[in-house]
Amino acid sequence: MNSTYFISDLHLSSNRNDISLCFLDLLNDIKINADHVDALFILGDLFNYWLGDDNKETLVLTIKKEISTLTKLNIPVYFIHGNRDFLxxxxxxxxxxxxxxxxxxxxxxYGVDTLILHGDEMCLNDKTYQVFRKFIRSYFIRKLSSITPISLKKRIASIIRKFSKNHNKLKSMEIMDVSENAVKDMFTKYNVTQMIHGHTHRPHIHVYNENSVSRKRFVLGDWDKSGFVLKFQENGSYSISTLPFKNTCS
Structure with a gap:
């Protein structure tokens, strides 16, 4: 039976080899079962940060090479930008x-119109983040990034990550979660009964029943303690897998 895979929030980086190896194992499993895989969807934050396509780090080159082995087998791989790798x-x-x-x-x-997104745009209660999101994705920042040396971009990214980490410590989980009004608006805007997203690191299947209409929102988990994979099968069933990390020096 054919399947479609969904993942997000891996935050791949050179200091977390355990995550990278787990992801490479997943890609290998998909290759082994290529005849029964319809697609892999990566819903943002594949990398912990992305400074531009001129990044030549060993990890980046390895990940690009392994992903290309899937697409060369005619396994479609789709990507939606996250807040960390929108470049x-x-x-x-x-x-x-x-x-x-x-x-x-x-x-x-498999017959169900499904909205897929990273999800950070629905965190409307975090007004500070939404202002930052609009600015960091602006044409000015994208243009500036394209002409800035990779070494300087690394320094800037490090400063931004430290500031973000310290700032988030002061926020409640409710503020950093999606707004239910935003979720409702998304369902209405796209006229769908199913949604899949990541970003919040709060995996759950939310069910909404209103006016005799049932809707589901699948929230993907992050890859900090283990890998997280949502898999749909062509008969409409779905399953969630948590992939253990190998013991390795990070």
Whole structure:
């Protein structure tokens, strides 16, 4: 029976080899079962940060190479930008064969129209973040990034991450979670009964019943303690897998 895979929030980095190895194991399993895999969807934050397609770090080159082995087997790999890797661009897509989708995209998931997105745009209660999100994704920042040396971008990214980490400690989980009003608006805007997203690191299946209409919102988990994979099968069933990390020096 054919399946479609969904993952997000891996935050791959050179100091977390355990996550990288787990992801490579998943890619290998998909390759082994290629005849029964319809697609892999990566819903943002594949990398802990992305400074531009000119990044030549060993980890980046390895990940690009392994993803390309899937697409060369005609296994479609789709990507939606996250808040940490929104600068992934056309060169990355060309080198890997990945298809970059719009921030909010509706797919036909075995007969069910399903909205997929990273999810950070629905965190409307975190007003400070939304202002920052708008600024950091602006044309000015993208243009500036394209002409800034990779070494300087690394320093800037490090400063931003430290500030964000310290700032988030002062926020409640409710503020950093999605707004239910935003969720409702998304369901209405796209006229779907199913949604899949990541970002919040709060995996759960939310069920909404209103006016005799049932809707489901699947929240993907992050890859900090273990890998997290949501898999849909062509008969409409779904399953969640947590993938153990190997014991390795990080």
């Amino acid at each position: 992934i661009g056309n060169l990355f897509a060309k080198e890997t064969g990945v298809t970059i989708l719009n921030e909010q995209s509706v797919i036909n998931l």
